[in-house]
Amino acid sequence: MTAVEVVLRAVGVLAAFLVLPLLVGQAEHKVMAHMQGRLGPMYAGGFHGWAQLVADGVKFVQKEDITPAAADRRVFRFAPAVALVPYLVALAVIPLSPSVVAADVPASAVFVLAVTAVGILGTLMAGWASANKYSLLGGMRAAAQLLSYELPMVLAVASVCLAAGSLSLGGIADAWRPAWLLWQLPGAVVFLVAAVAELQRPPFDMPVADSEIVFGAYTEYTGLRFAFFLLAEYAGIVVMSLLFAVLYLGGWHGLFSDQLGWLWTMLKGLVVAVVVIWLRVAWPRLREDQLQRLAWLVLVPLALAQLAITGVWVVVTS
Amino acid sequence: MSSPARKSGGTGIPGILKGLATTARTLATPSHTAEYPDVAPSLPPRSRGVIALLEENCTSCMLCARECPDWCIYIDSHKETIPAATPGGRERQRNVLDRFAIDFSLCMYCGICIEVCPFDALHWSPEFEYSELDIRDLLHEKDRLGQWMPTVPPPPALDEHSAEPAEVAASQKPARGGSRLVPRERPARVRPARVGDESPSGATGATPREAAAAEAQATPPTPDEAGGDQA
Numbered sequence: 001m002t003a004v005e006v007v008l009r010a011v012g013v014l015a016a017f018l019v020l021p022l023l024v025g026q027a028e029h030k031v032m033a034h035m036q037g038r039l040g041p042m043y044a045g046g047f048h049g050w051a052q053l054v055a056d057g058v059k060f061v062q063k064e065d066i067t068p069a070a071a072d073r074r075v076f077r078f079a080p081a082v083a084l085v086p087y088l089v090a091l092a093v094i095p096l097s098p099s100v101v102a103a104d105v106p107a108s109a110v111f112v113l114a115v116t117a118v119g120i121l122g123t124l125m126a127g128w129a130s131a132n133k134y135s136l137l138g139g140m141r142a143a144a145q146l147l148s149y150e151l152p153m154v155l156a157v158a159s160v161c162l163a164a165g166s167l168s169l170g171g172i173a174d175a176w177r178p179a180w181l182l183w184q185l186p187g188a189v190v191f192l193v194a195a196v197a198e199l200q201r202p203p204f205d206m207p208v209a210d211s212e213i214v215f216g217a218y219t220e221y222t223g224l225r226f227a228f229f230l231l232a233e234y235a236g237i238v239v240m241s242l243l244f245a246v247l248y249l250g251g252w253h254g255l256f257s258d259q260l261g262w263l264w265t266m267l268k269g270l271v272v273a274v275v276v277i278w279l280r281v282a283w284p285r286l287r288e289d290q291l292q293r294l295a296w297l298v299l300v301p302l303a304l305a306q307l308a309i310t311g312v313w314v315v316v317t318s
Numbered sequence: 319m320s321s322p323a324r325k326s327g328g329t330g331i332p333g334i335l336k337g338l339a340t341t342a343r344t345l346a347t348p349s350h351t352a353e354y355p356d357v358a359p360s361l362p363p364r365s366r367g368v369i370a371l372l373e374e375n376c377t378s379c380m381l382c383a384r385e386c387p388d389w390c391i392y393i394d395s396h397k398e399t400i401p402a403a404t405p406g407g408r409e410r411q412r413n414v415l416d417r418f419a420i421d422f423s424l425c426m427y428c429g430i431c432i433e434v435c436p437f438d439a440l441h442w443s444p445e446f447e448y449s450e451l452d453i454r455d456l457l458h459e460k461d462r463l464g465q466w467m468p469t470v471p472p473p474p475a476l477d478e479h480s481a482e483p484a485e486v487a488a489s490q491k492p493a494r495g496g497s498r499l500v501p502r503e504r505p506a507r508v509r510p511a512r513v514g515d516e517s518p519s520g521a522t523g524a525t526p527r528e529a530a531a532a533e534a535q536a537t538p539p540t541p542d543e544a545g546g547d548q549a
Contacts, residue, residue: 035345036344038349038351278341282338282340
């Protein structure tokens, strides 16, 4: 790989990183609006308010960047980057098709899980450094949520890796068969729920909980740094949706997958993103204890059962 | 937690799925947003927007200002004397409205002023877009209130078998002079002078009633009548 190619791939990933979250955000505006029987933003940009998020970005840039006097300044200012960059790194290794992938690394499934887990560290840093009790509460809730939901997520992915006999996302998608839709369904459900929880999206948005603890760890953030946290959330949706599409929906498998494989992955990812948005509209926020109950009494046993089934199946068939 | 009141089994999964189905159904149906600034809403004619003043009807009787719970109606008026129309007639006085203002920053749109107005000078107009950037501009003087008058919808039609409005009935009645029944010539109602009456009432120009009153004062009542009054 030449230096020019490396730069081109990096720019491509950066462009995807800047465009796809906006796409998901706009989809959220519109899907949420129509699920609630209204129209959503309609003015910015002309056609159905397509430029609303760009306009929001311009607004965020104009806002004053405030750091509280009592805050741990360096950690406070560094936290949005910690929240945002991991998803950029994760996006680089997710294959859209066997050829369309920025960095084809071995054991990329493990790599993606490890990197996305860093993202919540940004929330934790923000909550700890803000010198604000609401932020601290939000940060601690985020930490508890990370601990609880990382486990079922890893177990669910482990089941798929075991079934495919590969730790690489490309290898998993290659080994994927339509029967997996049924066979790996419990693991897929566990993964989806855990992914939504890890992104701190409703119904698992207790760390943010805009009506109980103001805005959780982001309470003290203004302007562009706040926008980075929001962008991190939507980039997280993109990463998790694409990951779900590659792991459970077969990625580029579909008609004309040799030419249009990347499109299939994107379409499947978009469907998953819409489902994530759908969950936000349909369900109310869980209580903190319900969150932990669901993680430890439902998701972890379910993921372990899935892992056992997969293990038995692999041993029997091999 | 398994209280008897709880439905749909302990898991609650049916409820969760029902929520998803509801939102999906709403997504599939066209949204019913009223695009207000772009599309004017179709309001029923009796909707309450702003209060219009028909200045010609106002007699500045102050009933509206007195009944207003917010005291947001300001009325100033003065009296003018109208000279007698016929020679020897009486001069008349009438109220002339100087100022009629409603402060819509205070008004709570109870509509009491409109209901109490005895002369139909106040009306509800369905116009509702009169917000201002400055709260002081919400004080509408009488010219502004009069400008709302063309927006007032006509009153609803009468019931089929109802009596005609009094104004219409009066206007359709034949004029008094034009009737075929010409009133008979009657003698002037002048009371005949009594025997021994010093002051002939007809000569002084006083009306018969006044003359009778003067007569009653002049003659003291009889003892029988006085007793009857006391009882």
